[in-house]
Amino acid sequence: MKKIYLMLMAFVAVSLLGVSCKEDEPFSTITEDDYPKILDPVFPDWVDGEPAVVSQITHDANFTMKLTVTPSDYTEVTWLIDGVEVQKGNEIDIPLEAGTYSLKVVATTTKGQSTSREGKIVVSPLQGEPWSEAVGFERIVSNGARARLYGNNLSLVTGVVIGEQTVPIVSMGSSDLGNYVEYEVPSNLEVGEYRISLVDVEGNSYGGNLVTVVNVPVITGGFAHATSHSEWVMTGIGLDKIASLSINGTTVTEFIRQSYDEIVLTCPELEDGMYVLKGESDNGAEVLFYSSQKMESEISFAVSSExxxxxxxxxxxxxxxxxxxxxxxxxxxxxxxxxxxxxxxxxxxxxxxxxxxxxxxxxxxxxxxxxxxxxxxxxxxxxxxxxxxxxxxxxxxxxxxxxxxxxxxxxxxxxxx
Missing domain, CATH: 2.60.120 (Jelly Rolls)
Known part of the structure; x- marks a missing residue:
């Protein structure tokens, strides 16, 4: 009887050991048919419809992160920064210039099932480094036109890298919005979003964040409200290329003033209310309106007798x-x-x-x-x-x-x- 008791105790001990191993190594029992999960780190909830910051570092430190995924033996991790794939594998360790970056990690199993997480990486400049970030609408630029960057320590900057092209600084100065440098946007750049770098006389490169290149007129301000039969001033870029504006179906082709960054017209006689505004450029392309951080080809505006x-x-x-x-x-x-x-x-x-x-x-x-x-x-x-x-x-x-x-x-x- 004692021998049987000792055998039972040994069996229980071995069983408990098996359970312990399963708890310590949860991925070993999962198959490639299971849905992938990113267990660690936990990405914070989005804020105001935008991914939250998941890493905040200075320019002298690399961005590093390690993911724990399951099923680990059957899952591949892909890292994307600003929508571009930069690495595969569970770990990443790369240098980044100062700026704010979008991060996306995608975990995909051998059966093709995927899950993902998104966040922002914020890389702060070091003391004394050139640095630029958006002040107003100056980050929307036209290819072939002059553009402006506001920031700190910009007197050290001799050029800007955009779309893998280096262009020289053509002027610098200061305004109510701060110190600035100006450069010519290459005329051969495709429409899209570009991350730029600031270059000093020794060829050192520093972060300059993002610009959006367009090849059509973009109205950025003044379009939201108008007064019937009164002067209506709108601002933006490339506005000298606007051929017509359609205001609630009425086409306006004559303007009081028109230049690269301003267009002025008389608002048609309209009752108070909401109306639709759209336009056409001199090459037949749609005029764009920048509203709530996105481009739209038509916009609603209010007319009032104010x-x-x-x-x-x-x-x-x-x-x-x-x-x-x-x-x-x-x-x-x-x-x-x-x-x-x-x-x-x-x-x-x-x-x-x-x-x-x-x-x-x-x-x-x-x-x-x-x-x-x-x-x-x-x-x-x-x-x-x-x-x-x-x-x-x-x-x-x-x-x-x-x-x-x-x-x-x-x-x-x-x-x-």
């Missing part, structure tokens, strides 16, 4: 130092408010600066406090309505004017009705 107080594209950030013209928006003359009646509604049209960390609008007077509104958090372009009471109009006059403050947005148009 009175225009100001129109443009003025960046606002209260993170900027005192004295910077973009710390506030204060471009409406004080005397304008003398003829505005209490109860008038003000419409502040704005567009967000997508690469800022947050976007918040607040309306007030030149002395700032007390504010007219609470902070208004926004995530996309829009219009904020604000009623000008007698008390508010008095405060604007007493405190020296009306201003918009906040962070991460552009004031594009202010009207009253």
């Amino acid at each position: 009175t225009l107080l100001w129109e443009g594209h003025h960046y606002v950030s209260w993170d900027l130092p005192d004295g910077d013209p973009h710390k506030t928006f204060n471009l409406i003359p004080l005397e304008t408010f003398e003829s505005i009646y209490p109860g008038t509604t003000m419409y502040v049209s704005y567009s967000i600066k997508a690469d800022d960390e947050y976007h918040q609008i607040r309306l007030t007077h030149a002395a700032w406090e007390p504010y007219f509104t609470d902070p208004i958090d926004v995530q996309e372009d829009g219009v904020y309505e604000f009623v000008l009471t007698q008390e508010i109009l008095n405060t604007i006059e007493e405190k020296g004017g009306f201003i918009c403050v906040g962070h991460g947005y552009y004031v594009d148009r202010i009207t009253i009705k």
Whole structure:
């Protein structure tokens, strides 16, 4: 009996050992017919419809990552950066210039089943390195035309690499948006998105992020609102090539002014409401409109009987130092408010600066406090309505004017009705 008991105990011990091995090596029992899974690392949830940051490093460090997948014996991992395959295998270790990159990893089994994860890689420049990132719409460029880059330490830059072509810097300077360099976009570049590099006199290369090359007119601002039978100003690139604009089916071929970056016309007589705008270039191609970070061949716009107080594209950030013209928006003359009646509604049209960390609008007077509104958090372009009471109009006059403050947005148009 004792012998039988000892045999049973030995059998139980061996069985438990088998279970332990299975727990330590879960992939060995999975077959090639199983659906693939990426177990580690866990990619964070997307934020505002965009992949989240999965790696944040400096320019002197390689991007490294190791994936744990199952079924491990039957799964191949493919790494794509900016949509381009850069490596296969469970691990990656590559250098990247400063910039923000899109990362996608695809795990595919021998039976052809796939799963994937997406994220962003952020590579920060080192102290003193040339560096450039988008400020406004300057990253949409026309092939064969001059383009501009804003950034830091750009006096060190002698050239730009785009589409594997190196082109020289043709000018540099500064504006309200910061220091900049200008270069000629190669005329033989195909339409598409390109990652550029900044080159110094010694041939060292630094990250410059992305530009989008187009070969048709692109309207980037001023198209969202118009006043019936009034001057309508739109801005963009390649606008000198626009042959006609169709406004709710009415074709306009005569313009008040027309240049590479601006087109001005008289809006047709239209009742207040929403209408469709599209256009055609001089070679028959569709005019494009850049809205909500994408290109569209037709766009909706609003017509209203509002009175225009100001129109443009003025960046606002209260993170900027005192004295910077973009710390506030204060471009409406004080005397304008003398003829505005209490109860008038003000419409502040704005567009967000997508690469800022947050976007918040607040309306007030030149002395700032007390504010007219609470902070208004926004995530996309829009219009904020604000009623000008007698008390508010008095405060604007007493405190020296009306201003918009906040962070991460552009004031594009202010009207009253």
